[in-house]
Amino acid sequence: MEKLITVVVVLMLGAFLMNSYADAQRLNSCLGKKERVTRLQLYLQDLVGGENRTVWHVAQSDLTDVLPSAFGRVAVLDNLVTTGPEFESQQVGRMQGLIALADLHEKALAMLLNIVFTEGEFKGSTLSILGRNPLFDKVREVPIVGGTGAFRMARGYVITKTYSKDETRIRDVYEYNIVVFHMDDDVTI
Ligand SMILES: *[C@@H]1O[C@H](CO)[C@@H](O)[C@H](O)[C@H]1NC(C)=O
Numbered sequence: 001m002e003k004l005i006t007v008v009v010v011l012m013l014g015a016f017l018m019n020s021y022a023d024a025q026r027l028n029s030c031l032g033k034k035e036r037v038t039r040l041q042l043y044l045q046d047l048v049g050g051e052n053r054t055v056w057h058v059a060q061s062d063l064t065d066v067l068p069s070a071f072g073r074v075a076v077l078d079n080l081v082t083t084g085p086e087f088e089s090q091q092v093g094r095m096q097g098l099i100a101l102a103d104l105h106e107k108a109l110a111m112l113l114n115i116v117f118t119e120g121e122f123k124g125s126t127l128s129i130l131g132r133n134p135l136f137d138k139v140r141e142v143p144i145v146g147g148t149g150a151f152r153m154a155r156g157y158v159i160t161k162t163y164s165k166d167e168t169r170i171r172d173v174y175e176y177n178i179v180v181f182h183m184d185d186d187v188t189i
Helices: 002-030
Strands: 035-047 055-059 074-082 091-101 108-117 126-134 140-148 155-164 171-183
Touching: 140 171
Parallel strands: none
Antiparallel strands: 035 074, 035 171, 055 074, 074 091, 091 108, 108 126, 126 140, 140 155, 155 171
16 A cells, blocks of 8 residues: 555656646747857957057046055956967957946956957857956956847856966956856747
């Protein structure tokens, strides 16, 4: 008798689980939603000086030169993005946007950036980054809040760290490890 009850319970549980799975599948296909996860390792070539400079300070506050946090400095950038840390590495696109030192006490950025892919598998697509980048941390996490093209409906995160800092203030390199969920390619308009 006990055995029979166990068998019945196991069967009911199995049926319940299969049903839930089928429901989830139906819901997904009904929404036309298919999701993919993409991981990318990219390098940001931050040209802060020299004749081909790509990062430009455009504004500052009266506190910028007074506080160690450089509060109020605003910069606009259009940086080369590569697959390797060298400037001559394979190019994939540009990182374009606005960064501001927006913390009175510590060096932390508020970032509004778009990665524009100009080469390779994701050519023509973009990823949008919006969040806080605490420069004093060795490893930083910044959210990805959207995208276009292959990265439609994107959400994810970037784990970033400083790869190299140039003593001569010409070229700094940042490593961007990206994990992003987005719609599958076969979903059309
Ligand atoms: C700046 O760009 C020009 C044109 O691409 C190039 O010839 C030159 O070598 C670059 N300068 C530096 C310092 O990289």
